[in-house]
Amino acid sequence: MALLPIPAGTQPDEAQSPPAAPARRAVPLAVPVVAGASGVVAAELWAGVHLSGLAPADALLRLARRAERFTPRVSLEPPDGLLLEVRGSLHLFAGVTGLRRAVTEECRRLGLTAVLAFAPTPLAALALARAGRAHAVLEMSALVGQLAPLPLATLRWPGKICERLARCGVRTVGAALRLPRAGFARRFGTAQLAVLDALTGRSRDLRSAFRARVRFRRRRELTCELENHQVILATLAPLFAALAAFLTERQCGVVELECLLDHRHAPATRCVLRLAAPMADARRLAELLGERLERLPLPEPVRGCELRSAALVPQRPDCLHLWQPGEHGGGLSSEASGLIESLRARLGEDAIHGLAQLEGHRPEKAWGKTAPPAAAGYRAAPRRRTRSPPVMRRPLWLLPMPRSLRVRDGKPRRRGPLRLIGEPERIETGWWDGEEIARDYYTAADIHGVLLWIFREREAPHHWYLHGVFG
């Protein structure tokens, strides 16, 4: 007997499922377990997990890490597949049913929906799971029969190949398996034939094993309670030393470092350091953290501390510049960006900005704040061609708000009559954002000879305003 055609939704034959009474409540049992007539048990048994629902990007990795407790042979099939070789673990988890329940439980805990299928070859287990068939095929002889009705899409072949097969009327795994081997290979590629062979166990499917990724995490419990920032920093020193060794070993740097300070009652104080570029220099990291810690109010004395890194980033070793910064086009030095980072750590992200002249004719909008130059590789901000704004005629010091001027006999006054010098500059613009201006600007001298920049509104009633003072 090659297969047991049990449609999904019916109860499996009790005689053929291994005794797994307690599992019944937790696991949907509408799942056939298929054994061959021969009773010969295959050498390997693979559990294929297919994450069916929407899963976050790192779900597979997290699941893989958890799955390492079932078997040392875990293999990833991104983006949504995971394979476990479980022949050796079956007896530890009460057989297929117990294992199914355990894996399903792991998925549930991670908030994932998954389909789990067992088969003697990894690809078969995965294909079954992808097709939504949570079968357990335990024996080689039953395999082909179970695979035959699966759509070809479960093999994830390139769309073009599937399309060409579909045009020949081949839409299921079974139909593909029926084709002559040589003819199939010639038309659809030896790679695809190899997949079919791996699927049916005709050839061995070698897979690379999964290894969990590492992060740095080290704790230090304190024997006394500390309040002084300097002392706390000093206690962190061994942790930083460990971090330095850790990073050097792996030739990696960090872009995010978190320091947790535990208290007796209050929740732990978190202090997170985010860096613009990967950094491996533990001393520098300690300095930056020190800057940050200093400004951090501690609700209670500290009883323990912990240092955690986010994922590691490969770090290229630094090379030194031939030129000094600023020399022969040498870039902004790392000291400068270091300064900016230090200032930011001390004063906050928003405390630092650059200044730039902006385009536009409205004097109050002719300059603005810009981001300070980036830490890595300073480049001049792209500049658009300007129509050479008449900067020369404008004072460096503008009033935050134009100040109304008194008028006598149609002449503006400020501590006495003002004398208009030269001709007016007319500015009419800014209608698009509700701050339209229409003004005639004049340079004027007051009775002390101080040069002022004043304007007269073009709209009635033609008020006069002071807008700036020349140096």
Next chain:
Amino acid sequence: MPRYAELHCLSNFTFLRGASHPHELVERADALGYTALALTDECSVAGVVRAHMAARNRRLKLIVGAEFRLSCGLKLAALAIDRGGYGRLCRLITRARRAADKGQYTLTRADLEAAPPEGCFILWLPGPRIEAAEARWLAERFPGKLRIAVELLRDGEDGARLARLAGLGAQLGVGLLASGDVHMHVRARRRLQDALTAIRLNMPVAEVGGQLYPNGERYLREPARLARLYPRELLEAAAEIADGCHFSLDELRYEYPREIVPPGETPAGYLRRLTCEGAARRWPGGIPQTESTAIEHELALISELGYEPYFLTVYDVVAFARSRGILCQGRGSAANSRVCYCLGVTSVDPQRGAALLFERFISRERNEPPDIDIDFEHERREEVLQYVYNKYGRERAALAATVIMYRPRSALRDLGKVFGLTPEESGRLASVMQWWDGSTTIPERVRAAGFAIDAALLGRLLPLAAELTAFPGFPRHLSQHVGGFVIAQGLLEELVPIENAAMPERTVVQWDKDDLNDLGLLKVDLLALGMLTALKRAFALVNDFRGTHYGLGELPAEDPRVYDMICRADTIGVFQIESRAQMAMLPRLKPRNYYDLVIEVAIVRPGPIQGDMVHPYLRRRCGLEPVEYPGEEVRAVLHRTLGVPLFQEQVMQIAIVAAGFTPGEADALRRAMGAWKRTGGLDAFRARLLTGMHDKGYPDEFAERIYRQMEGFGDYGFPEAHALSFALLVYDSAWLKCFEPAAFTCALLNSQPMGFYAPAQLVRDARAHGVEVRPVDACVSLWDSTLERHADGAPALRLGLHLVKSLSLAGALRLIEARTRRAFDSVADLATRAGLDRGDLEALAAAGAFAALSGNRHLAFWEVAGSERPLALAAAEPASVAEGRPMLAAPTEGQQIVADYASLGLTLGRHPLALLRARLRAAALLSAGELHAAESGTAVRTAGIVLMRQRPATASGVTFLTLEDESGQVNVIVWERVGRAQRRALIESRLLEVHGELQSQEGVTHLIARRLIDRTALLGQLTTRSRDFH
């Protein structure tokens, strides 16, 4: 007050810089008392004709000029002093434009030296930084003609600038004059000008910054204001320069090309000779007396008006087409003359239908230029265009331009960008305001559409959109006219500049057809028409199969069986009368002769429909209403159409005889009719028409209807002169459909895409008329569909390889060539000998074209996949070596149909709905056949594949659907309310279930939809496509 002339002024024909229309500038300058205005658009004279027409009856003098910015940055303007100067200005523009891509220009100092614009005044337009070297260079090249333009724009440095330029002028001995760098006629256009700048730079206006002008001084300033800014002598100097320019566009004289007349002959003599020769051909048994009198009369009139060269130009093009075997047909006012019949420009026998008076189309009094449009086979028109270019040269022949105007949609899209909206937001805004006419405010409507947009922003955006879309349409760029050729005796580029079009090898003049008309320059329209291609092929197929010698207009005339078929509305594929609106009209109008066809072609148009003329005409035709005339004067105009005005010409003649329009006014009216949707210029005639007709005692209601009809003609004016020519194509195509359906369908298939129906419907219709249609077969089919002889001698239609989707022509030709040497014995043999690549082989397999070689499609694909080998192995290892026959299931009928549609767009198997019929019947849905048998007024349900969606502008929101199933078609009417409520089903369904009420009258059945349900899922993978018309 000093005299002043503005010599540096841009209109909105300097696209996306100028913010005022030429006529606005002219009117404003005149009102301000300027002595003259020079229109100096940037490297263009595209706007001058409009300015010229506006200045015609004014005191203001118009000067033609252009502004240039050289590659080196030097900016100058050239003003034409006389005709010679104008010619050289045009040549300079042509040179600059032809050297760059469409819409751009490139001009260098070397160009200026090589083609100096002599006969022009040159204004140096110094930039913000005054480069004395520029002035020196210009002063050396244009001694005496150069002036320095002093443009004081209140940027705070006017005084310094004036002083510096005065010094420079004195040093170089060059005079100064005042000018204003005008971009708009009033300062209120400043916002629009800023917005246009932002559109030009393709960035939000808030980010443009310094490239905006700092203030709005670039307008036509009042002379009093100028007098305060400028020294008096500078203003006077501008006026003096203007006095020195005395060129007017009225001086342009158009001359016909001379080579159309053989040496030693006069145009009149040559035309007479050609006409007589043609007459002898047309009437081999001798020219009837009436005809020869009429010909003499026409020749006399043509001679009197001096139109011989025009007829000869047209004849020359037609003669070329005939020599190449390209089918063509003229239409238009002069085309229906006996002279044109004799010249072969038209094939409409003047004795056919009503005897026509030449004066109806061309007359002494009306100052209309003769108008002949020539339609050519659409696939071969390019040959004719190239002939014209080659014969007259690119310096003497070019296409007319079309000025692309802002439409509400494009205006909102561009302005959306200006205000920093995302393309999606702009698109939504545009769709909300789709039918916005620019006059009403609609923030409510925008909000009602659930569109959260800042009200203040909308308040700034909408007025600008209104300015862009308002009368007479804001120009955006120049494009090429569909086929209007201007041909000149002299150098065309001395008449009007020529620039590059988007298509390679195409050149256009800078004026559009109205401009050309205004100046009396004649153009010939060379258009493309798909039906001529189809007719040409059909004649060839029939003549080949039957041994006949049919040609256009040479089929047996007035066969009653043809009219019987037309009256049954059995007209799929027939020219013009195949649309569903036409098909609905045919059983009511019941055409029985040629002139009825003329009426049929013209009646289903917005004009008669909006004028409410259709039903009165039908009632009178059926004798349900007496034929009466609203007045004696119009009897002569309307007697052909039973007292109901149907044609554009009739409406104009009514304006003359019944409302007292002068012929000149009528001509202006004709032009306004054609463009009122775009320009809104028809209102001006309304009062004139209504009072005129009222005074002559016509009922107001009749006058109103005439006016509405004029508005309708604007959408798609259809003159009798064109309908007369089209009717011939209607009759000939109907005759072919009636007696040679196989050849007719074959020709239509070979001429796709054209017409109203897709190949699937054409083939289905042919089979319904008893034509045997044979499938595409790689062993038999040629590229085109062909006729094969059936055992009983009847023609059978063999589908051609052209229907096979994604099969390359080159591959198909190699296949046919290899096949003629020796028949193929297998797919592998075919692949090897024809050298087909995988794409072509798969295309053929998908089409089922290997049925004879390999069996079903699955096996065909298996073989195709196997016949592609790595090149190195090709010789060593034959394909079929020891390869087992695969176990492949045969495709099901459903799969076959799906594959047929996917590859060929049609199936010779059952209709897809036949497979679904059992399920549809279970859902109580009727087939089309059952529906037509049902009684009017019953509530019915049906389902069908959506063939077509139409939403005619005349039908006020109604959508017409055509559904198809295995038994026929159903016409569905979806009222606006129903359509709006069930929009998704209406727009997205491919298989649509409709519940509604049946309405049949006079043999026309409609289903009035109440409920629409999308059943597309039932079709599975079947690909159908509806043709949607708006």
